[in-house]
Amino acid sequence: MIKRLNEILEEFKEKVKNYKTKEQLENLKREYGSKDSVLNEVLRNLKNASPEERKEIGIRGNEVKEEIYGTIGELIDKIKYKDLKQQLENEKEDISITGIDFKNGTKHPLNLVIEEISDIFRELGYDMVAGTEIESDEYCFQKLNMPIGHPARDMQDTFYINEKQVLRTHCTNMTARMLTQLSQTKIKEKNIAAVSYGNVYRRDDDDATHSHQFMQIDGFAVGKKISFANLKWTLEYMCKRLFSNDTEIRMRPSFFPFTEPSCEVDITCVNCNGSGCRICKSTGWIEILGSGMIDPEVIKLNGLDPNEIGGLAFGIGVERVAMLKYGIKNIRDFYENDIRFLEQFKFFGE
Ligand SMILES: [Zn+2]
Structure with a gap:
C-alpha cells in the first residue's frame, strides 16, 4: 500500500505539469479531496492492514496528501502573484504624462x-x-x-x-x-x-x-x-x-x-x-x-x-x-x- 501511495504521488507530479490555470488547479484539488479519489481508496483499505502497517501507511498517506495539497496551493499562489503583478503593471501611473487640464467655468x-x-x-x-x-x-x-x-x-x-x-x-x-x-x-x-x-x-x-x-x-x-x-x-x-x-x-x-x-x-x-x-x-x-x-x-x-x-x-x-x-x-x-x-x-x- 505504501507503494501505491508513492505511485499516486508520482502520478500526481506528472499530471500537475499540465495544469496551468487557477481554475484547473482548484478542480484538481477537489478531485484529490473527493470521497472516491485515489487517495481515499487507499485509505479505505487501511482496515485490512496490520496495526504496524496501518501506522506506517497512515503517516505516509498524510505526507502524500500534504505534498499534493501543498504543491497545488503553491501553484495557485504563484498564479495569483503573477496576476497581481500584471494588474499593478497595468494600473501603474506614469507620472511623466502631462496632467489632464480641468477647465473651470467662469462667471458671466x-x-x-x-x-x-x-x-x-x-x-x-x-x-x-x-x-x-x-x-x-x-x-x-x-x-x-x-x-x-x-x-x-x-x-x-x-x-x-x-x-x-x-x-x-x-x-x-x-x-x-x-x-x-x-x-x-x-x-x-x-x-x-x-x-x-x-x-x-x-x-x-x-x-x-x-x-x-x-x-x-x-x-x-x-x-x-x-x-x-x-x-x-x-x-x-x-x-x-x-x-x-x-x-x-x-x-x-x-x-x-x-x-x-x-x-x-x-x-x-x-x-x-x-x-x-x-x-x-x-x-x-x-x-x-x-x-x-x-x-x-x-x-x-x-x-x-x-x-x-x-x-x-x-x-x-x-x-x-x-x-x-x-x-x-x-x-x-x-x-x-x-x-x-x-x-x-x-x-x-x-
Ligand atoms: Zn473719457
Whole structure:
C-alpha cells in the first residue's frame, strides 16, 4: 500500500505539469479531496492492514496528501502573484504624462456686475427680491403713473403678450408690487428698501449698444424721512464702490413718469478720468443710470399716503455697467456665449 501511495504521488507530479490555470488547479484539488479519489481508496483499505502497517501507511498517506495539497496551493499562489503583478503593471501611473487640464467655468460678466451691485445694496440693508418677466400692464405701467394712453408709454416700446400682459420693460414693476404689498400690511412704520434684477424687454432697434433684451437692476427705498440727499449719497457710494474711489457723479434733471424730480446720473469717465476722450465724447462724463424721488402719485397709486412717506428710486442697466467696467464694445458679446469672450472674465469675482 505504501507503494501505491508513492505511485499516486508520482502520478500526481506528472499530471500537475499540465495544469496551468487557477481554475484547473482548484478542480484538481477537489478531485484529490473527493470521497472516491485515489487517495481515499487507499485509505479505505487501511482496515485490512496490520496495526504496524496501518501506522506506517497512515503517516505516509498524510505526507502524500500534504505534498499534493501543498504543491497545488503553491501553484495557485504563484498564479495569483503573477496576476497581481500584471494588474499593478497595468494600473501603474506614469507620472511623466502631462496632467489632464480641468477647465473651470467662469462667471458671466453680467452676473459679476449683478453680484457686485447686489452685495453693495445688501450691505446697505436692502432686500433682494425676484420678479416675473411677464407682468401685467397694471404693475408695469398703470401703478407707475403711466395710465393707458399715457404718452410716456411711447418711451418704452413694449412687447405685448395680450391686452393685459407684457414682457416687462423695466424691473420697476417690482417697486409697484412691493409698495402695494406694503400698503396691505398692518405694520405702522412703512419702511422698505429693496433691489430687484433681471431681464427686461423693449422693441428697441438692435445695434452695438442696444438689444431687445437686457438686464436691469432696480432699487428703491421708502420711509418717513427719505430725502434727495439720501439718493445722492446712495448713488455716489455705489459708483465709487463699483468703479473707483476717485469716481465722481453728477446729476442731470431728466424725466421718468414714476419719479419727481427725476435725474440721470453721470460718472467721471472710466477711461480718461474726466479729461475727455473718445469714449466720453470728450465730455469727461458718462451716463450710468436713471434715478429720482418716487413720484407722490406713484405712492398713492399703490395704496400708500404720500403725506406720510416718500422714497428714492434708481434703475441701472447691467450691460452698460459691464461694458464700462470691462471695456466691452458690443452688447451682443454678452449674449453670444462665445467661450473665448467669457474666458476673459476668469480672474474677476474670485
Ligand atoms: Zn473719457
